[in-house]
Amino acid sequence: MNRKWLQATLSAVSLGLAVALVVYLPQIVHGLTGATVSWHEIGHEFGRLGWHTIALMTVLWLASLWAYTFVMTSALPGLTHPQALTLNAAGSAVSNLLPFGGAAGVAVTFGMTRGWGFANRPIVVYTLVTGVWNSLFRFILPAVGILCLLVAGKATNPTVAKAGWAGAVSILVLVAVVAAALYWDRAAALLGRALDGLVRLAPRRFRPAEHAVSAAIERLREDTAEIIHRRWAGLSLGMVAFLALQCLIMACCLVATGSYPGPAETVAVFALSRVLTTALVTPSGAGIMEGGVATLLIGAFGQPAGGATAAAVLFGFWTYTIEIPWGGLALGGWALLRRRDARAAEARPGAGAALSAGGAPRAAEDSRALEH
Numbered sequence: 001m002n003r004k005w006l007q008a009t010l011s012a013v014s015l016g017l018a019v020a021l022v023v024y025l026p027q028i029v030h031g032l033t034g035a036t037v038s039w040h041e042i043g044h045e046f047g048r049l050g051w052h053t054i055a056l057m058t059v060l061w062l063a064s065l066w067a068y069t070f071v072m073t074s075a076l077p078g079l080t081h082p083q084a085l086t087l088n089a090a091g092s093a094v095s096n097l098l099p100f101g102g103a104a105g106v107a108v109t110f111g112m113t114r115g116w117g118f119a120n121r122p123i124v125v126y127t128l129v130t131g132v133w134n135s136l137f138r139f140i141l142p143a144v145g146i147l148c149l150l151v152a153g154k155a156t157n158p159t160v161a162k163a164g165w166a167g168a169v170s171i172l173v174l175v176a177v178v179a180a181a182l183y184w185d186r187a188a189a190l191l192g193r194a195l196d197g198l199v200r201l202a203p204r205r206f207r208p209a210e211h212a213v214s215a216a217i218e219r220l221r222e223d224t225a226e227i228i229h230r231r232w233a234g235l236s237l238g239m240v241a242f243l244a245l246q247c248l249i250m251a252c253c254l255v256a257t258g259s260y261p262g263p264a265e266t267v268a269v270f271a272l273s274r275v276l277t278t279a280l281v282t283p284s285g286a287g288i289m290e291g292g293v294a295t296l297l298i299g300a301f302g303q304p305a306g307g308a309t310a311a312a313v314l315f316g317f318w319t320y321t322i323e324i325p326w327g328g329l330a331l332g333g334w335a336l337l338r339r340r341d342a343r344a345a346e347a348r349p350g351a352g353a354a355l356s357a358g359g360a361p362r363a364a365e366d367s368r369a370l371e372h
Contacts (some may be wrong), residue, residue, distance in 0.1 A: 006028075009013075011097070014281065014282050014283055015097070015152075015282075017262065017281065017282050017287070018282035018286040018287045018321050020273060020287070020288070021282065021287025021288065021290070021291065022286070022287045022290060022313070023288055024318075025287070025291060025294070025309060025312075025327075026038055026309065026312070027161050027333065028041070028087055028291045029291065029294050029295065029298065029305060029309055032295045032299070033294075033295055033298045033299045033305070034293070035298050035305035036305065037183060037305040037306050037309050038306075040306075041306035041310075042305070042306060042309055042310045042313060044256070045122060045256075045257045045306055045307055045310035045311075046310060046314070048256070048257075049256055051161035053252065055323045056252060057249055057252050057318060059247075060114075060245050060248050060249045060252065061249060061318050061322070064081060064245035064246050064249070065085060065088065065089070066081070066085065066206040067242040067245055068084075068238060068239075068242040069081045069084035069085050069088065069238075070086055070234055070238030070241070071130060071133060071234070071235055071239055071242065072084035072087065072088060072126075072130065072238075073234070073326050074227070074231040074234030074235045074238060075125070075126045075129040075227055075231065075235060075263055076113070076116065076118065076122055076123070076125075076126035077121075077122070077231075078114070079116075079118075080124075083116060084122050084270065085330075086112070086330045086333070086334055087108075087109060087112050087113065089323065089326050089327040089329075089330035089331075090108050090112060090327050090330045090331040090334065091105040091106075091108050091109055091325020091327070092105070092323040093323055093324050093325075093326070093328055093330070093331065094108050094282070094283050094324075094327070094331075095284060096283050096286070096320055096323055096324050096327075097265070097283055097324060100228065106127055107122065108331070109127060110123055112334060115338055116335075120163075125224060125227055128189075128224050129224050129227050129228065129235065131180065132224065133235050133236075133239055135177065135195040135240075136175055136179065136276065137239050137243065138274060138275065139171055139174065139175050140171070140175055141243070141270075141271040141274050141275065142168075142171060142271050142272075143167070143168040143169075143171040143172050143175075143270035143336060144168075144267060144271060145267050145269075145270070145271030145272065146167060146168040146263040146268070147168050148263070148267040148268060149264050149265070149268050150165060150168070151264065152262070152263075152264035152265075156212075161320070180193075182225075182228055183249075183298075185241045201219060223236070226355050229239035243274075246270070246274075246319065247266070247267060249268045249315065250269065250270045250273065250311075250315050251263075251320050252268060252309045253311040253312075253314040253318070254266060254269075254297075254315070255304075256311075257308070257310040257311040257314065258302040258304065258307040259297055259304060259307035259308040259310075261297065261301040261302075261312050261340045265301050268296070269293055269296055269301075272292055272293060272296055273289050273292070273293050273312075273315065273319075276288050276289040276292045276293075277289055277319075277320075284320055286316065288313075288321055289320075290313055292310075293308075293311070293315065294308050294309040294311075294312040295313035296311070337359075
């Protein structure tokens with residue numbers, strides 16, 4: 001009971017902080033950049049949005065959600081795209097409402113997929129694979145943003161350019177090493193031994209057990225090897241399509257508010273926005289992401305304060321706020337389907353045992369209902 005009260009208190013504080021950061025966003029932007037902006041200016045930018053712009057953003061948002069279902073169906077064979085869409089919406093809604101919401105999202109994942117008839121082992125592998133793939137691409141994004149700025153000639157001087165190239169290449173090499181370790185046995189063994197050697201340099205009181213790091217890498221590789229070997233293309237293409245569509249949403253927000261800095265800068269701003277969503281102080285970095293995006297647009301790329309701040313808030317709506325009611329609808333629809341099918345199963349003679357044994361009949365009916 002004490003832990004529940006603690007979780008509830010932390011959630012309330014975290015949500016309150018997110019709301020405060022958004023409410024005082026103009027003051028935060030002024031403090032970071034010196035630019036003056038007000039909610040009146042931001043509201044004026046919103047008022048200029050035409051129906052065709054909103055329709056385009058809606059289409060891109062729905063397309064991005066559908067693109068991510070290819071990542072999910074690749075990680076969990078047997079999962080249908082409508083089921084994946086429902087699962088993603090429900091998990092995102094829970095994660096967006098709670099600090100450290102990933103754990104609650106995993107609990108929702110287990111509840112829904114178990115209800116569709118999946119066993120624990122494939123669900124665990126699915127959670128590991130999607131988590132690893134999301135982490136790898138979050139590492140790649142900053143490197144892509146830096147490279148876009150360098151290729152476009154946006155570095156301020158040769159020293160900055162050299163540092164940018166070094167940083168981008170280092171990140172990509174690190175991602176390549178981790179990906180190789182997940183795919184090949186020998187690469188995993190070599191990486192594990194190398195990390196064990198580095199760990200030995202740490203003070204003894206902070207040092208994990210002997211060979212603990214290499215053992216953890218080997219367990220992760222064993223758990224995910226089959227899916228990664230067979231489904232890496234679907235996982236990767238799904239992530240690329242998902243992120244590209246989200247980047248297009250960012251571009252639409254910038255164009256619509258008169259703060260579009262150029263294609264290379266847009267990719268850099270988008271990369272920063274995705275990195276800032278990992279801030280755990282607020283759910284999905286809400287409030288922090290908007291402040292960071294507005295600051296980069298104004299301070300580094302010279303965009304008007306009102307338009308840049310409006311673009312940041314608008315992008316936050318499409319990648320955070322709208323997912324809460326959307327996920328609530330998905331979770332409510334799933335719960336209603338389960339209740340309806342449970343009543344139908346109880347009404348059929350001899351169906352109760354099958355329902356309690358594993359849920360396979362209910363899973364098939366839920367899948368058909370979602371697909372329709």
